[in-house]
Amino acid sequence: MKQLQKYRIQIAALSETCMYDCGVKLINDFTWIFSGLPSVNKTxxxxxxxxxxxxxAAKVWKDSGSEWEAVSERIVKIRLKCLFVNLTIISIYSPVNPTNNQMNxxxxxxxxxxxxxxxxxxxxDMYIIMGDFNARVEGKKQQQQNLCxxxxxxxxxxxxxxxxxxxDLCTINSIIxxxxxxxxxxxxxTSWMHPGNKQWHMIDYTLVxxxxxxxxxxxxxxxxxAGAIGTDHHLMRIKIKLHFKSRRKLVQKKVVYDPIKMKNDNALKQFQKDLIPTLSDATDETISIDEKYDRFVEHMKTNAEKTFKIDKNKIRKRKEWLTDEILEIVEKKATAFVNWQNHRGTKLEIEYANKYKRLRKLAKTKIDKRQTEYWDEICEEIESSIKLNDPVNAFNIIRRLSGKMKRVENMAIKDKHGKLILNSTDQLER
Structure with missing residues (x-):
């Protein structure tokens, strides 16, 4: 018992105990479930x-109903009902390797x-079979035969x-x-030394x-x-930690709406118009306030998805300053360019070339004008936030525009004359 405590073994399978009959005993705070020959047949x-x-382990076994079975003097089984998976423990003691028909x-x-x-x-169940199998196995031969x-x-x-x-037993039952x-x-x-040739062998196994x-x-x-107990077999310890597949959390898919449509006056009017029928629920006294709120939220989501839904053909992220008008002109310009290339060397080449150049100039003019307007709007928004003592909003706008933040220590620092500062002390002073 001291060796089991020393090596922190919670469940031990013992072979060749020479204990007669079968039953359950309590010995030094350890619960023994044993099986042997009938006591009338002394041998x-x-x-x-x-x-x-x-x-x-004994507490778990007792809480599980103290289920055990003495199959024979060479096999005893118990079952533990655990939280996630039940364990079946089998202790065995196999006959020695047969040399005649009776032993076989x-x-x-x-x-x-x-x-x-x-x-x-x-x-x-997870089942563990432990004990003295009196068997010798060779791994290389089995790998060549691909036996599971x-x-x-x-x-x-x-x-x-x-x-x-x-x-054969392992192959049939998918055991390792x-x-x-x-x-x-x-x-x-190795767990046992042959008394004749003094060679060490592996004959004690744990199957799972x-x-x-x-x-x-x-x-x-x-x-x-083994030296402390006085047995010719060495103690075999197996460490088991149950691993389970993690359950995926059901995360609700985030709904993304088209910001361009949300700024469109016609879309906003349509959204407000669709919400009007839901306002009648507010005056219905037969419905609780919680149910009214749930209905309102559901109507909001449904109408928003219908009105502000992102067009699948325009999923690609675009610049904030881009408008539908500019995109339409750019698309026409691309079509004009294709037509020009398709009519190279023909009488219509000049006509399509002029059309393409005209659309290219128009697109550039529109883009320059829109970019100027956009940056003026951004600057006014930042300036307004600072005047209203709202630096957080101003910082968020700047951060949104700058994209990924650069690490300060990796930024190039220059002096007043535009020369790069390489000294860390000078960089800090600057």
Whole structure:
């Protein structure tokens, strides 16, 4: 228990516990859900699995209805009902790699039972299968065969018979072996040393259904814990943080009206005329004041969209001083230019050329006149704002006209004679 607290493990899967029968126990503030052989069949063979929950996890499990199932002496399952997604935790202890028919039958029975458990898990659950699989897998071979990418690239062994069954299980159920997807030192990948040849192997695994693979942040072994407990398997810790897709906020589309039409007297008169029928609601005593306001706003929006709607053919942003008259002349000038080019070398060339030159001169005259009027209006507006002690409005007008603001430190500073000042001290004094 001290090692679980030291490594801050909230849910632990224990294999080869040698605990008989099945049930729930409270040991040193940890809740044990265990399953083993019946106590009437005393044996020295390895058996038994358990799931150990700390206080926080135990509270969630109890609030979820304390749902658990002892499938066999090698499989135990619990289910936690969490806020966003439910978790199914399965602790297993697989038979050793088979060397004869009897052992092969036991191994096959174990995987059949495990498949039945997985098949009964709700599709929306995130399920985690942890324990001693006594299986060895090889990543490179599986990548070449393109078997659903259940095995990652970081493996240390050659696939054995139990490993093939494990790969088949993962492929059928879209499960990944999380250990093999994280690169660590060999000491942090392997979990058990063969007592004969003294070689380290990876036989303890954590499996997660593939759609929650992004929630697994790390998986590695810790060797110090095994020394304190006295087991030949090292502690495997997996770090999980659930990630969910963010919900897009429904933002109402901003309605943009044509400012040119809003300054048009005819359009304004039409807008006011359309609003007259809505004024009758103001005298209706059967309608509440809130409903009157909502109706008025709705009528305002509807009529504004109808009257001041931006023409799709004129969506392109244009200068404030441009008028419809100038745009019409410019369009005629463009048409005249095309006609002139199309009649080059013909008798009508001079006629179209003169027409184009006349329209070009007219457009230039109109533009110069309108620009002068526009800047006079702007200057009067700024001057009026300053006289009325409204510098904010004057500043907003200037900022609107200047466009994007330049950073002061990047601006060229000149002296009285127009020479560029390069010294920072002189620039500050200037």
């Amino acid at each position: 020295r063979n390895a058996h038994g699995v358990a799931i150990c929950l700390d206080k926080a 039958d036991a191994s096959q029975q174990f995987y059949n039972d495990l498949q039945d458990v997985i098949s009964r898990i709700p599709t929306g 990418n259940s095995i990652g690239p970081y493996t240390v062994d050659i696939t054995n018979e139990n490993g093939e069954k494990l790969i 072996v999380t250990n093999t997807f994280f690169k660590h030192k060999l000491a942090h990948q 259904n593939k759609k929650f693979r992004s929630s697994v942040e790390d998986c590695r072994m810790y060797r110090k814990a």
